[in-house]
Amino acid sequence: MTQGQAKQGRKDQGLRQSMAWLHTWVGLLPGWVLYVIFVFGTAAFFQHEIDGWMRPELSSETRVSPRALAAADAVLKARAGGAESAFVSMPDPRGGSGLELSWRMKDEKRGGDGNRVILDPATGEEAQVRATKGGYFLYRFHFDLHYMPVMWARMLVSIAALAMLVAILSGVVTHKKIFTDFFMLRFGKGQRSWLDAHNASAVLVLPFYLMITYTGLATLLFTLMPWALAANFPDRQAFYKTTFAAAPEREASGRPAATIPLTGMIATAQQHWDGALPTYIGIDHPGDGNTTITLYPEQGGWGHPSHNTLYLDGPTGALLPSTQPVKGGAQATWRAMIDLHTAWFAGYGLRWLLALSGLGGVAMVATGLCLWCVKRRARLHDPARPHFGFRLVEGLNIGCILGAPLGIAAYFLANRLLPFDLADRAAWEINSLFIVWGGVLVWGFARAFACTAARAWVEMLALSAALFAAVPLLNALTTTRGLGQSLPAGDWIFAGFDLSMLALAGGFALAARKLALRKARPAPRQRARREATA
């Protein structure tokens, strides 16, 4: 029996050790990508609020007045006549996007920015809004990355997310005392403290990590596992046609006929959807006898199926027959997973909880990456001259862990600093993000290879504190919606954003101060030891 126990013990040790090895390497190699996904994904929970802050010209009004709809009709009639298609995007209830009109002329490429007009939802006046990708870019970056083909990026992100799942499970096995150490966080004990911090940030928010990683993979389902589609449908289009609602495609007749006004389309939608509003309206061949109007519904509450897409005949406003979407169990499960990941249903209470959990993930990945170095520094042959791999990881750690937030701060600052009518303004905001991030990477490597990484951490933390504190300051200087005005006015998008930036600045400043003081302390002790041995 005792022999059996010993054997069991050895086997257990073997499993745990192999899991520890797996956890170390599966965590480290995609770790920097995971960190970036967590940072940008967390920001994406406040995508529309960030949109609102980055478009200070838009008022905080999100309800569309009949006057604005009439103005939109006039713009479409005057400027989108003869267009292939036109689109009306209603303002998001959380803010950040006015009443947006766009259209595409014949032989024009999709996604062009030329034919786009933003109207004030209340007055209907054309708003002069600075060009920016806003919070949408931060959201897109967390799975599409940037400066590289989207499909490659998604594969990379998928691999990192799969590795994350493996790291979570192997981490649970490796973490021997997951329950007895549940409340343990001991500071000032070197490697022990890093391990505690890594364990605590992982265990306390574990359900969220499992959920967000798994559902994140589910959103990329057709990228990761296209085989079920390939086996059952000749191509993607055929799948979409059978699965989602569609109306018969109609050619333009060439016979001009007035399209019904937007108020008419919205009234029809409300009639069929128990008063729900459309979020997006597509108009094919506007002003033609064969115009087709597509009305996309608001999402229903969580657990309630959303309404069906409606198709109307342009000149008469009559409902066109359409195929209905397939609503099976698999479809519902998949939808629920995507809803859970995107959290569009979350009110501000839940949204903040999700964002805090996201920050927990940021902390978990960051402490894990740091732990790799801390653990190996103690075992270095010559601590003054670490091997290449060690310096590489240390440089990457500084460059990513602080580079990503510094880049985001630069993105917000660029939004206020770049001239209004700069060519490719939105692209230059994004470039600013990566220029600063690249700078931090270079600086991190320079310090890591000069063996002064500790100084780089303090410097970059201090710089992060300064840049994040500068964001609300610059906002107050360049707009009329600084904290002094937004707080008394109850302008929560601006007040919330500026206060969050100050909180981040405070966090970075605290970390910089702690680190600077800690680095200063061991010196006298070392000197004392040296004197004692001499």
Add this chain to the structure above:
Amino acid sequence: MTHLFTALPCLLGFALLLSAMARHQQDWLKRKLPAHFSRLLRITGFALLAVAFIIAGLGLGWAYGAVAWCGWLSVGAALTLTAQTNRERILTLLRR
């Protein structure tokens, strides 16, 4: 309001779970509590977490409430951990 009444039992539940552990009893009270009392603390702690789930489910709907409950669980555990980490400071404050 439901958020508050979900958060409080979560926080209290984790505080009881902490106090049910012998190691932390030693930390806070400088002595260990009897085993049956620790067990009672542990059962009450878990019961409070369950109560929080029911409150969240009834108040916010079961689907939405379950997500919110997970969030408050994390916050409750994190706050308990923060208290445990700053134990010396809290004890000094209490003694004064």
